[in-house]
Amino acid sequence: MKTPGYLARALILLSIEVAHLAGAQTTDGVLRLDITPPNVPIREADFTLQVIMTNRTTQPMTIVKTSPGCDFSADVRDAEGQMVPSTPAGAELSKCSGRVATGRWIRILLQPGESTEESYPISLYYALSRPGVYSVRLFRELSSQPGRVTRSNEVQLKLAQ
Amino acid sequence: MGTLSRGAFTQHRQSEYKFPRVGAFLNGFPHQIVLAGFLVSALGLASGSNRASPTVTIQQVHEVLQGAAGEFEIKIDAGVRSGPITLRINSDVGTGRATFEDGLTEKVITESGGVYVRGVTSSDLPGAMTLTAWLEGANMPAATCFFDVIAPAPEPRIFLDGIDVTGTQQSVVVGQRVQLTVILHPSVPIEKQEWRIGKKGEYTGGFLHTPLLGGPQPTVLEGSTTAFYWISPGYNRTVSYHLRLTNGVTATAAVTFDVDGPSSTQVDVDSERVVMDPAALNSSVLGMMGSGISFRARYFLPEGVAKNFIWVQLIQSDAITVDNNGVRLHCVPKTQPISSVGAGLDTTYPYDTHNPTMDNPRIRLASDTQEYSRVLHARMFLLWTSGLSNSIPVPLGFVDWSFSGEVALKDAATNAWELKSGYVGPNNPVMPFKRAPIYPFWTRLVPYTEILTCN
Numbered sequence: 001m002k003t004p005g006y007l008a009r010a011l012i013l014l015s016i017e018v019a020h021l022a023g024a025q026t027t028d029g030v031l032r033l034d035i036t037p038p039n040v041p042i043r044e045a046d047f048t049l050q051v052i053m054t055n056r057t058t059q060p061m062t063i064v065k066t067s068p069g070c071d072f073s074a075d076v077r078d079a080e081g082q083m084v085p086s087t088p089a090g091a092e093l094s095k096c097s098g099r100v101a102t103g104r105w106i107r108i109l110l111q112p113g114e115s116t117e118e119s120y121p122i123s124l125y126y127a128l129s130r131p132g133v134y135s136v137r138l139f140r141e142l143s144s145q146p147g148r149v150t151r152s153n154e155v156q157l158k159l160a161q
Numbered sequence: 162m163g164t165l166s167r168g169a170f171t172q173h174r175q176s177e178y179k180f181p182r183v184g185a186f187l188n189g190f191p192h193q194i195v196l197a198g199f200l201v202s203a204l205g206l207a208s209g210s211n212r213a214s215p216t217v218t219i220q221q222v223h224e225v226l227q228g229a230a231g232e233f234e235i236k237i238d239a240g241v242r243s244g245p246i247t248l249r250i251n252s253d254v255g256t257g258r259a260t261f262e263d264g265l266t267e268k269v270i271t272e273s274g275g276v277y278v279r280g281v282t283s284s285d286l287p288g289a290m291t292l293t294a295w296l297e298g299a300n301m302p303a304a305t306c307f308f309d310v311i312a313p314a315p316e317p318r319i320f321l322d323g324i325d326v327t328g329t330q331q332s333v334v335v336g337q338r339v340q341l342t343v344i345l346h347p348s349v350p351i352e353k354q355e356w357r358i359g360k361k362g363e364y365t366g367g368f369l370h371t372p373l374l375g376g377p378q379p380t381v382l383e384g385s386t387t388a389f390y391w392i393s394p395g396y397n398r399t400v401s402y403h404l405r406l407t408n409g410v411t412a413t414a415a416v417t418f419d420v421d422g423p424s425s426t427q428v429d430v431d432s433e434r435v436v437m438d439p440a441a442l443n444s445s446v447l448g449m450m451g452s453g454i455s456f457r458a459r460y461f462l463p464e465g466v467a468k469n470f471i472w473v474q475l476i477q478s479d480a481i482t483v484d485n486n487g488v489r490l491h492c493v494p495k496t497q498p499i500s501s502v503g504a505g506l507d508t509t510y511p512y513d514t515h516n517p518t519m520d521n522p523r524i525r526l527a528s529d530t531q532e533y534s535r536v537l538h539a540r541m542f543l544l545w546t547s548g549l550s551n552s553i554p555v556p557l558g559f560v561d562w563s564f565s566g567e568v569a570l571k572d573a574a575t576n577a578w579e580l581k582s583g584y585v586g587p588n589n590p591v592m593p594f595k596r597a598p599i600y601p602f603w604t605r606l607v608p609y610t611e612i613l614t615c616n
Contacts, residue, residue, distance in 0.1 A: 092612065094610075098611040100481070104507050
């Protein structure tokens with residue numbers, strides 16, 4: 001069976017992205033990312049993860065919210081541990097490094113211990129088309145420390161038929 | 162109801178079992194009315210006894226009308242054993258109520274004969290009422306007959322969450338799901354059922370919000386059930402149900418709502434001036450000073466109501482012009498699906514859930530390009546949600562605002578640019594916020610990736 005072209009491209013992009021994440025240093029103690037999975041099987045075709053970002057330092061921290069596809073990277077795996085490819089739309093939506101124009105731009109000053117919420121429409125970026133259990137972890141680069149990323153807890157998503 | 166009857170059958174050794182009798186005509190009802198009267202009798206209740214127990218049968222002779230008496234025939238084949246038999250009228254579920262002629266629901270008989278049952282309130286569920294016959298000391302009825310109380314004319318009742326709210330005044334909050342149902346007896350010959358809900362624009366059937374598609378949903382106004390959400394506060398709003406039968410008979414029922422929610426909402430808009438971002442060292446950025454344009458909601462909320470505000474921004478157009486060595490390109494951010502003017506939902510739903518929120522659209526300026534300009538028109542919606550389960554956000558109003566900037570390259574070596582013009586602010590500086598219960602509606606997403614569509 002031939003792999004569709006868009007799927008092959010998505011897998012290549014995903015591999016590059018994961019390689020990028022693997023090369024980045026994780027700094028979980030600075031900005032904490034928490035994802036809370038729903039405790040019931042997901043039935044909606046469009047599903048959004050809620051992310052809570054908490055300043056764990058003793059200093060005020062500025063973060064900027066733009067596009068979730070640019071602000072976060074994700075490691076999404078199926079029940080066999082295989083990486084789930086991006087959707088064609090998701091692959092395009094994650095092309096951010098050469099952005100010329102930005103839209104949404106929200107600058108937030110987080111005091112020590114303070115949190116802010118963000119949405120991550122995971123089904124827009126990843127092909128969670130089959131029912132089953134998926135593990136998800138999010139990563140975000142620290143604007144104050146370029147090249148260093150913080151990672152979220154890993155959650156299990158149960159997709160019902 | 163059904164379970165009860167089936168259970169009774171299996172626990173008795175039946176000698177007779179007749180299926181429901183069908184086919185009585187009622188005044189004003191041209192169609193057949195199904196009477197759910199059927200008969201059960203039992204033998205040998207005195208288990209272990211060598212004496213034969215009497216056989217009891219109940220047969221409905223005349224239907225039970227609301228406000229009138231129906232007739233049942235009780236036959237007792239006494240056998241060896243004899244004694245009083247107690248008749249009982251029960252209503253396990255539904256609205257149907259009936260009594261014997263003396264107003265009681267229990268009657269003792271000693272011999273065969275007719276009994277009259279008076280309909281008090283009409284049945285909404287078929288076969289939900291029973292007339293049972295009990296031998297002395299038995300823990301199971303010797304016979305059971307299911308029947309209905311038929312209304313001479315339909316009297317619809319409106320139920321909200323299983324409670325009869327017909328003619329009452331209910332208090333809800335905007336965005337709270339309201340599901341109203343009318344249950345009619347299946348024999349009622351319905352031609353049309355219709356709901357009338359306040360004024361158009363005061364309610365919605367739902368609010369869809371996916372990245373690629375969003376907006377209000379239609380309300381189903383025909384049929385026995387409607388579900389909707391009030392989207393603006395108000396008092397004495399009437400929801401009425403209108404029934405029309407095939408014989409031309411009509412009936413109505415109504416319920417009134419007091420709807421609470423945020424009021425006196427305003428949004429203050431503050432905007433910084435357009436600048437080249439001084440924070441950018443190696444690459445220049447056209448944007449706004451500081452936090453850019455900010456939107457702060459002011460409101461009055463009823464006591465005990467949460468401050469759950471939601472911002473949603475729609476890009477109405479976003480035109481970027483690039484002059485590169487004399488070649489002028491007219492570009493828009495690539496949208497999904499493609500829009501010629503770069504319109505759609507800005508980045509994600511919701512845009513933000515904090516108050517105030519802000520925006521600062523930017524352009525990164527490359528030194529191999531001589532001129533850039535950007536003209537962006539956007540509409541920032543303010544919504545509110547109660548946070549109740551089964552509730553949806555409701556719109557409070559919006560701010561139309563614009564950003565424009567035009568820059569020219571001064572020095573490619575240092576990536577120095579000159580700001581030729583710049584404006585940012587609400588389109589109506591005097592009254593930036595338009596209070597209106599209008600939902601954002603989009604069929605495209607403007608994700609603001611690195612891709613521009615140019616021509």
